[in-house]
Amino acid sequence: MKRLYGASPLHLLTLGFAFALVGYVVYVAGFETFWNKDVWWQSIGVWFAGSVIAHDLVLFPLYAVADRTLRFGAGRTHRFRVSPLNYVRIPALGTALTFALFFPGIIQQGSETYRAATGLTQEPFLGRWLLLTAALYGVSAVVYAIRLASTRRLS
Known part of the structure; x- marks a missing residue:
């Protein structure tokens, strides 16, 4: 098999x-x-085409250039015993995904509808996303520092 x-x-x-x-x-x-029973497949098709265009033609080149720049910068300095790449990539991925997920709330799009549905405002979204971003990078920095310290002890 x-x-x-x-x-x-x-x-x-x-x-x-x-x-x-x-x-x-x-x-x-x-x-x-x-969806409308007659055109539900068109909604999926439009969403899929938009996602392909947005990701493959816009987002992929942007984060590929950012990653290559990060790798080039990390490769030019030989003083790192532990590569910092994944300690930057992982919080960046978490930040980008939460931003994509909560983008309408962060920019307060549809605030009237949100207030009518929940009775709350969208004001905390930006601050909470920034706190989450800071926490992701902070935890990553602490883990990187621990990893550096443990490799120095082993050497």
């Missing part, structure tokens, strides 16, 4: 289950709740 398929039978079973679950979610949410 592994030679024919390329992975274990458990992988194939898991993949089939995931596709079945996605199909069920699209069926339940698509036909009964959110």
Whole structure:
């Protein structure tokens, strides 16, 4: 099976289950709740095309250049015993994903609708996102410092 398929039978079973679950979610949410029954597939197509364009043509080149710049800067200095790359990449990824997730709240888009639905304002979103960003980078810096200290002791 592994030679024919390329992975274990458990992988194939898991993949089939995931596709079945996605199909069920699209069926339940698509036909009964959110989309017009006649054009629900068009909504998915437009969202997918927009995501491909936004990611592949805009975002990927930007973060590829940022990562290459970071690798170039870290590679030019040979004083690092432990590479700082992942200690910058991981908090940057967390920051970017939370920003993408909470972007409408951070820029207070739809504030009237949000207030009507929850009775709250969107004012704390930006401050909380900035605190989360600071915490992610702070924890990463502490872990990096611990890693540097432990490698110095071992050397």
